[in-house]
Each structure stands twice: as C-alpha cells, then as structure tokens.
Amino acid sequence: xxxxxxxxxxxxxxxxxxxxxxxxxxxxxxxxxxxxxxxxxxxxxxxxxxxxxxxxxxxxxxxxxxxxxxxxxxxxxxxxxxxxxxxxxxxxxxxxxxxxxxxxxxxxxxxxxxxxxxxxxxxxxxxxxxxxxxxxxxxxxxxxxxxxxxxxxxxxxxxxxxxxxxxxxxxxxxxxxxxxxxxxxxxxxxxxxxxxxxxxxxxxxxxxxxxxxxxxxxxxxxxxxxxxxxxxxxxxxxxxxxxxxxxxxxxxxxxxxxxxxxxxxxxxxxxxxxxxxxxxxxxxxxxxxxxxxxxxxxxxxxxxxxxxxxxxxxxxxxxxxxxxxxxxxxxxxxxxxxxxxxx
Numbered sequence: 124x125x126x127x128x129x130x131x132x133x134x135x136x137x138x139x140x141x142x143x144x145x146x147x148x149x150x151x152x153x154x155x156x157x158x159x160x161x162x163x164x165x166x167x168x169x170x171x172x173x174x175x176x177x178x179x180x181x182x183x184x185x186x187x188x189x190x191x192x193x194x195x196x197x198x199x200x201x202x203x204x205x206x207x208x209x210x211x212x213x214x215x216x217x218x219x220x221x222x223x224x225x226x227x228x229x230x231x232x233x234x235x236x237x238x239x240x241x242x243x244x245x246x247x248x249x250x251x252x253x254x255x256x257x258x259x260x261x262x263x264x265x266x267x268x269x270x271x272x273x274x275x276x277x278x279x280x281x282x283x284x285x286x287x288x289x290x291x292x293x294x295x296x297x298x299x300x301x302x303x304x305x306x307x308x309x310x311x312x313x314x315x316x317x318x319x320x321x322x323x324x325x326x327x328x329x330x331x332x333x334x335x336x337x338x339x340x341x342x343x344x345x346x347x348x349x350x351x352x353x354x355x356x357x358x359x360x361x362x363x364x365x366x367x368x369x370x371x372x373x374x375x376x377x378x379x380x381x382x383x384x385x386x387x388x389x390x391x392x393x394x395x396x397x398x399x400x401x402x403x404x405x406x407x408x409x410x411x412x413x414x415x416x417x418x419x420x421x422x423x424x425x426x427x428x429x430x431x432x433x434x435x436x437x438x439x440x441x442x443x444x445x446x447x448x449x450x451x452x453x454x455x456x457x458x459x460x461x462x463x464x465x466x
Contacts, residue, residue, distance in 0.1 A: 137165045138461065141201045141225075143216065144208030145169035145189060146178055148294060149230060152450035153205055154182050156419070160454055162461060168201065172208075192216065197223040202466055203457050206230055207449070221257035226466060228456045230449055234260040235347060242350050245455045246396040247274045252456075254465050259456055264448025265289050265340065265362070265371055266347040271421040271447070272440050273377070275395040276388065277352060281380035284357040287344070290365045290372040291329050292412065293321060295444050304366055321366050329362035338362055370412025371448060373440040382434055385426070392423055397447070402426050410441035418443055419451045 140157070144150040150171070157164065167182050171189045179186040190196070192212070197219060203226045206213050210233040217227045217234070234240040241251050242260045244267055252259065262270070273282060293300040293316075300316035307313055307322035319326055329340035340362040348358045365372075392398055401410050402424035410422035421442040429435035442448055460466055 138163050138203065139166045139168070139199065139201050140164050140457070141168040141170055141196065141199075141204045143170045143192060143204055143206045143212065144230075145180060146171040146175040147207060148298060148445060149207040149449045151180070152445045153207065153454060154180060156446070156450045156454045158183050159419075160458060162454070162458060168196070168199065170196065196220075197225075201225045203228065203460065205453050205457065207453070217258050226256075226457075226460060227258045228261060228453050229258060230261045230453050232263065232343070234258055235262065235343075236350065242347060243456050243459075244270055244274075244351060244452060245459045246271065248351055249456070249459045252459065252463070252465055256465075261449070261453050261456065262347050262351065263340070263343040264295060264442075264444040265291065265373065266344055266351070267448050267452055268371060268421045268440050268442035268444075269344065269373060269375065270348060270352055271395070271397055271442075272375070272392065272423050272438070273348070273356075274352060275391050275398075276377065276379070277356070279387075279391050280383050282353070282356050282377055283380055284359075284378040285348070285375060286359050287373050287375040288361045288363060289329070289340075289344070290325075290363050290367075290374075291340075292367040292369045292371055292444055293364065294369045295329070295371065295448075296364070301368055304368065317364065321364065323366065325366070326364040327361065329364050367412050369443055369445055370415045370441060371444045372410070372412060375438050375440060376429060377436050377438070378432065379434045379436070383436070385428060385436075388436060389426060392426070397421055398423060400424065400426075410439060412441060412443075415441045415443045415446075417446065419446050421447055 142153050169187050169189045170192050175189050178189040204220045207230040210231040213229045213231040213233045220227050293304050303316045304321050330338045341360040344360040345358040399420045399422050409424040423440050425439035429437050
C-alpha cells in the first residue's frame, strides 16, 4: 500500500511534517508508516511532552531528536502536523497550527463530531477534502475497519441496519493497559488501567458508560458511521475488551434494503480498496489479530447469509488498530492532500 512518487512530485513538494505525540504508540507507528509510504518529506519534526524531550527516534536510518510542543514550532512553516497526543492537546494546539497555515490531521476524538470538520477515511470519502480544510479528523479505530467493509456493500445494496460486537485489543487503551495485561500474566503488582483483571478475562466495556447504557466507544461506532457513510443507517454495538495486545476484531450483522447473491458480495469486497478476504473456514482460514499485526489492510472473512432474517449477512472483520485504525489512516490522509495538491 506504500505510495510511490515520481521525481516531479518531489520537485513540487519539499514537505515539512511534524508528529505531535511522536513517542507514543501511535506516534511511533506513524514514523514507521511515513517511512514505508515514502512521502516527499524534507524534514520530519518529532514532538512530544516534556518527559520525552531529547529522546532520539529513527526515521529512514537517521536519528531525530524529540522537540517540545511550544510556540517556536509555529514559526517553522510546517506543512502538515499529525496529532496523536490526546484530545486536550488537540483542542489547545490544532487551531494554533492551522492558523499558522499548517494542515492538521488529528487522531484524537476531539474534532470528529464537530460540524465544521470532516471525518475522513480516504478510500471512502477522501473526495470531500478541499484546500479550505485545515483541521481534519481521523475516525475511531473500530469505525475505520468497519466502514472499510460497509462502504462498498452500502454502495451496491444500501445498508439499513448494522448490529455488531467488537473485540478490542488493550493497545487501544494505551501503554498502561498493555502493562496491566503483561503484569497480570507475570503475577506482578498491577497498576490498573481497567476496573477488573484483563488477563484471562474479557470486559464488556470499552471507555465510559453514557446515560443511555451504551459506552462512548459504542456510540462512536453509531455516530461516526452516520457522519461518514449515511445518516440513515442504524448501528448498534457492544464493545468488548479482550486480552490481546494489538488487533481489533468485529462480528458484524448487516441488513440490506435489497437481496444479494453471496458470490457477488464476495466480489464486491474483493474489489474494495484496502480489503483482504480470508474466507476458507473448511481449511481454518479466517482473519485473526495475529495475521493483521503491522499490516495496513483490513481483513474480512466468515462471510455467510443470516438464515434467520431476509436480506442479512454475517461476517468477521479484523484490523491492526494501531495501523489502519490510527497511524496508517492518518498518513493516508496526508498522502491524499499531497497527491491532490490540497495544501
């Protein structure tokens, strides 16, 4: 999936890109993905909090020193800033960067449901972007992998309703959650990220509960699907945390307006950009988190009719939440802006 540019592209663009939150899990993935995509970058600026200052991280074989987030950055004429430092940082700093003429692609939840900001998965709605868009939101990780599968199916059959359960890796919570899983496995003292043990356990809770009984994560799947794909689609989700380090899985039931042929559904998904079909259950071939690790694609399998309800299909979706669910999609937005001369 890495992008290849011509010499002409490099002559046009002499890109200065910053990663805000470069020492975090997603920030480090962004560095790797940027290297893989080979974007025309003349200067990559790594930015993090005070506790990470002067750390050195590798990019294309060179050691880069982590810089602080301060006003001086705004004078460096940065072309694109990739934010992955949490909602508070995005709220405070994204407008400052955009005011300085820098395009911001934000991986936090802060701008996602803002009416004035676009929520983008390039393969699905990248064409919505224009030069006027200065702060662009990256969707939730679970939403991205879901919509990568739903979008081509919706275009062909029109989706009425989606019922899904997600099985989400602890890396979606952060390093503290990974540490909790590993410490519990080792029998060590635990600084908990979750209210309960996660090792050899599953928690029917991702994020905080809201007044309607659903968690924030579950409502993100509903609201972001409607914003990106179609406001008329009903989505109801149960989000579950599982003792896996990386790679989110989803069991998805889709109801269409129209009937379908299973063979045509498979062909539709086969032609979908960024999708890989792994679906030969008789040979135990299906998507799993281990298969998705460090991959930029979304994997889909267990494709079958729902024999209890008309016009319904059941399938299984897996993707690396740190890659396509976060870093890869963010870099792909940057790639889209560059390729389509929207800076």
